[in-house]
Amino acid sequence: MQDHKATKRNEVEWVKDELVPLLHHLGFRRIDSIHGPLEAGRDIVVADHDRFGLAHHDCIQAKDGNLSARSETAELRSILFQLSTAYETPYRDPSAGTEHKIRTVYLIVNGGITDAAKNILYSKTGGWLRIVDKTQLEVAGYAGRVQTxxxxxxxxxxxxxxxxxxxxxxxxxxxxxxxxxxxxxxxxxxxxxxxxxxxxxxxxxxxxxxxxxxxxxxxxxxxxxxxxxxxxxxxxxxxxxxxxxxxxxxxxxxxxxxxxxxxxxxxxxxxxxxxxxxxxxxxxxxxxxxxxxxxxxxx
Missing domain, CATH: 1.20.120 (Four Helix Bundle (Hemerythrin (Met), subunit A))
Incomplete structure (x- = not known):
């Protein structure tokens, strides 16, 4: 049986050491890592601007390892609850005190995810969910750029x-x-x-x-x-x-x-x-x- 504490520690390290640097590489204007008790289903909140210069906020729920469920398991129901909470709960900017509606929730899995799990998650959420697996993370590492x-x-x-x-x-x-x-x-x-x-x-x-x-x-x-x-x-x-x-x-x-x-x-x-x-x-x-x-x- 896998040690839950070890898994949690590895997930935090992965977010800090690999995922956050990748987000900087992709050029997000602001990245707030909020992994903790006040996360509301969110590990990271990122801010960016659209082509009109208007700010928008997205958030990330990070999962280290594989998501291999082939049916609606307790694990998937827990993830669904976290994703819905992340989307429905406004994000309060700690520096300005302003509240922002989340536009997109990314579930980023540092491993594989079965098509069955993807279909269940998409069917139980709205168009605001995006799923990124290990393969897509590798592509992002090559495709991303930082405008400095x-x-x-x-x-x-x-x-x-x-x-x-x-x-x-x-x-x-x-x-x-x-x-x-x-x-x-x-x-x-x-x-x-x-x-x-x-x-x-x-x-x-x-x-x-x-x-x-x-x-x-x-x-x-x-x-x-x-x-x-x-x-x-x-x-x-x-x-x-x-x-x-x-x-x-x-x-x-x-x-x-x-x-x-x-x-x-x-x-x-x-x-x-x-x-x-x-x-x-x-x-x-x-x-x-x-x-x-x-x-x-x-x-």
Missing amino acids: ENNVSMAARAMWLEVSDNIDTWKGCSLETHAGAELVLPLYSLETSATKRLFEVACDVSHLADVLVLNHLRRAASSANSILGKIPLGPNANESVTNAVNTMRVAYETYSSIAEDVERIYEGISNSPFPLPGARYPKFSERPDPSEGAEENEC
Whole structure:
């Protein structure tokens, strides 16, 4: 027979040493670990913001080990009671004294859970319940990200250096297609992996206009990258080469035209404080109005 005290101790250690760090890795804005007599069926309460910047609160009931029930056992009835209590009891923020309704309850099991147990739990609760097992925890560990000032700033710097290097490389390409011309093309991909990374870590905290600029950059780079694989290398020019090179030239012009905006995004992120929870960076991609500088010079 398993020692209940040992199981409880292991569960607390797992929550503290593994689950809470994972929640930080996933980027939750606030994590309150309340494992104790006042938990109301909740081990952890997390706060986050939706796309409109509005705060919402979710809670977690953690179970260490497997949940292998194949029928409505006493264990499942106890879990159901805890889950319902967690959802129905408002959460009082200890720092502000304010009450918040729980939006979603997560049952996180550090092990396997049978389909029968899942079906019973879902059938006895509402759409507010989500079940996460060991497999999903492993996926979350790979998929999660933490949006911090440091990694956003580093990704922005890597993005701008990569864009600058790609533009220089692109300018060195020979795009002539007359008979006998040999195409000189980059030997490596123009895909902006650093821009992808910035897009991943900074998208939620960047102004929509800047996000659109980054998206245009990704598309232009992807377009040019795909064209590189379609141009037959060699001295013999033909219609397909001409069409491909013309398309590549358009992609390059698009890429180059937003380079200044990309630089402004990089400098803006580097020189501005990281947004507060629920807030965004201001728009960095807007080009200065030439008339404003002219007025200053006249003064």
